Amino acid sequence: MPSSTALTRRPIDRRASYWLYLLPLAAGFIIVVAAPFVMNVYTSLFHWKGGQAPMRWAGLENYIALFSDDTFWRSFQNTLAMIVAITVVPTIIGILLAALLFDYLGRRFGDKAIAVLRATYYVPQILPIAVAGFIWAWILDTQNGSINLALKGLGIMSPPDWLGNPDIAIYAVMLMLIWLQIGYPVVIFMSALQRVDPELYEAAELDGAGWWRRFQAITIPQIRPEIFVVVLTATIAALKVFAPILILTGGGPEESTTVPSYYAYRNFFELSRVGYGSTIATVMSIVIFVVATVMLVWQHRENRKELS
Amino acid sequence: MSSLPLIDPTASNRPRRTRTNWIMLSVAILVAIVMASPFLLLVLNAFKTGADYSAHGPLAWPTTFTFDAFTSYLARVNFPLALWNSIFSSTIIAFAGTGLALLASYAIGIGRIRARTAVTAVLLIATMVPHEALIYPLFYGAQATKTLNTVWSIIIVFTILWAAYGTYILSSVMSTFPREVLEAAAIDGANRWRILWTVVFPIVRPTLTVLVVFIFIWSWNEFYIPLILLADPASQTVPIALSTLRGQHSIDITVVNAGSLLSLIPTLIFFLIFQRTITRGVTAGAVK
Numbered sequence: 197m198p199s200s201t202a203l204t205r206r207p208i209d210r211r212a213s214y215w216l217y218l219l220p221l222a223a224g225f226i227i228v229v230a231a232p233f234v235m236n237v238y239t240s241l242f243h244w245k246g247g248q249a250p251m252r253w254a255g256l257e258n259y260i261a262l263f264s265d266d267t268f269w270r271s272f273q274n275t276l277a278m279i280v281a282i283t284v285v286p287t288i289i290g291i292l293l294a295a296l297l298f299d300y301l302g303r304r305f306g307d308k309a310i311a312v313l314r315a316t317y318y319v320p321q322i323l324p325i326a327v328a329g330f331i332w333a334w335i336l337d338t339q340n341g342s343i344n345l346a347l348k349g350l351g352i353m354s355p356p357d358w359l360g361n362p363d364i365a366i367y368a369v370m371l372m373l374i375w376l377q378i379g380y381p382v383v384i385f386m387s388a389l390q391r392v393d394p395e396l397y398e399a400a401e402l403d404g405a406g407w408w409r410r411f412q413a414i415t416i417p418q419i420r421p422e423i424f425v426v427v428l429t430a431t432i433a434a435l436k437v438f439a440p441i442l443i444l445t446g447g448g449p450e451e452s453t454t455v456p457s458y459y460a461y462r463n464f465f466e467l468s469r470v471g472y473g474s475t476i477a478t479v480m481s482i483v484i485f486v487v488a489t490v491m492l493v494w495q496h497r498e499n500r501k502e503l504s
Numbered sequence: 505m506s507s508l509p510l511i512d513p514t515a516s517n518r519p520r521r522t523r524t525n526w527i528m529l530s531v532a533i534l535v536a537i538v539m540a541s542p543f544l545l546l547v548l549n550a551f552k553t554g555a556d557y558s559a560h561g562p563l564a565w566p567t568t569f570t571f572d573a574f575t576s577y578l579a580r581v582n583f584p585l586a587l588w589n590s591i592f593s594s595t596i597i598a599f600a601g602t603g604l605a606l607l608a609s610y611a612i613g614i615g616r617i618r619a620r621t622a623v624t625a626v627l628l629i630a631t632m633v634p635h636e637a638l639i640y641p642l643f644y645g646a647q648a649t650k651t652l653n654t655v656w657s658i659i660i661v662f663t664i665l666w667a668a669y670g671t672y673i674l675s676s677v678m679s680t681f682p683r684e685v686l687e688a689a690a691i692d693g694a695n696r697w698r699i700l701w702t703v704v705f706p707i708v709r710p711t712l713t714v715l716v717v718f719i720f721i722w723s724w725n726e727f728y729i730p731l732i733l734l735a736d737p738a739s740q741t742v743p744i745a746l747s748t749l750r751g752q753h754s755i756d757i758t759v760v761n762a763g764s765l766l767s768l769i770p771t772l773i774f775f776l777i778f779q780r781t782i783t784r785g786v787t788a789g790a791v792k
Contacts, residue, residue, distance in 0.1 A: 322725070
């Protein structure tokens with residue numbers, strides 16, 4: 197799509213003709229994202245079994261039903277657990293590991309050793325989630341799981357039923373997600389640390405600041421923008437978690453590990469309640485947009501405060 | 505690296521490796537072992553016979569090394585076809601998505617079209633929207649266009665989704681582009697299309713490479729949308745083909761392990777080849 201030279205010569209159209217370059221993506225966006233999303237919202241206003249079945253107007257009935265749906269609230273509560281497992285814990289461990297590798301070990305044991313360690317932490321991130329799910333379902337298995345066999349080897353004769361006990365399953369899922377996630381903050385924070393001026397650390401050391409003090413006073417404030425990015429992207433990922441639940445627990449036992457995306461999936465493809473599934477998906481989207489907007493606005497304000 | 509002068513009286517010019525250092529290193533290595541142990545277990549158990557596994561459990565060393573589990577997996581799943589589907593779709597998505605992103609970000613970052621902030625916000629929405637809120641209409645759309653159960657359905661969807669993300673990244677890179685270079689090219693008589701390819705493209709190429717690599721990995725690993733749109737085994741990608749084993753309780757765990765191992769080998773090879781690009785790329789989104 198060459199932009200015509202005739203257009204570039206006319207000053208009024210100068211900016212406008214750039215729209216041609218945006219056109220392919222814009223068209224694709226309408227077909228793949230905007231239209232489907234609008235249809236999803238529309239469907240959420242109907243009782244519908246999907247396919248050729250008749251669509252019965254429901255108005256806001258699905259939304260009202262959602263409010264008193266225990267499973268939905270349960271799934272929402274589990275989302276908080278997902279945020280802990282994907283955002284909170286990996287970010288904290290990630291900062292500590294990154295600082296340990298970069299600032300502490302890097303100076304003493306060389307870059308190569310550090311690069312290998314970092315790569316090892318990161319591998320779960322590039323793994324197909326289906327594969328990761330299978331491995332963990334098997335590791336956590338009650339009878340033949342490696343964890344329980346190891347525990348038995350240590351003399352614990354009745355190890356926990358990781359994925360079968362409704363009180364424990366969510367923690368087992370969280371464990372897997374922490375493992376999956378950790379590499380991401382480590383890599384981001386390590387690269388963030390590279391742009392910190394070493395003189396800051398030198399000056400602090402001159403003043404007699406120990407490692408922990410330097411960590412608090414230099415490392416954390418210096419990599420704040422990256423911490424923000426990690427928290428934002430991880431939180432959105434936590435609100436969307438699906439595959440690990442499908443593969444590890446199927447939402448069970450007794451719905452103890454159901455998350456909104458999995459609950460929507462069940463309504464769509466197992467319970468034939470497409471209208472209701474669309475309602476869940478719409479509410480999920482709204483929550484994600486609101487959370488993201490609040491976080492972005494908040495970050496914007498923080499940045500301003502720092503400048504003034 | 506070890507050039508920082510330390511004034512601490514207990515340290516010499518070069519940081520000395522004290523006992524604490526070694527303890528800290530052990531901690532870091534221990535974390536690495538924990539992170540790698542699922543893979544080690546996978547390898548350990550993919551080469552066992554089913555009988556060996558049930559007799560000695562997952563933690564024992566195999567009594568004999570065998571490829572039985574692999575043959576058994578290959579008998580159930582057409583792995584070469586799944587591999588081809590993954591390579592084919594991910595490659596097209598990676599290049600097409602990056603190409604679309606290049607065009608769109610040229611309009612936003614360099615062309616500075618009006619309403620570019622609004623456009624960028626809309627693109628951000630595309631990257632945040634949960635796939636659940638798109639899947640049912642996409643399913644019908646794929647059916648209507650006869651792309652359901654062909655890799656083209658996911659190629660179309662993910663090219664757009666990742667292009668939206670790529671545009672977001674690229675347009676911020678391009679908005680810092682020196683205007684003089686563009687003006688100089690324009691004075692030399694180059695039109696917009698030529699400026700894009702002869703001036704802008706070579707400069708943003710490193711970022712484009714990162715995008716291609718990342719979109720490739722993401723597309724390869726995508727689960728939810730392919731699970732729904734690719735129900736037919738002939739169209740399935742590697743992760744989806746593997747997931748069809750879920751719920752087959754009659755199946756040997758060694759077979760599942762062999763399948764998982766086969767499915768992660770291509771990813772691992774890709775990771776080793778592009779390790780540098782990947783580390784650079786993880787941070788691309790974080791750099792402002």
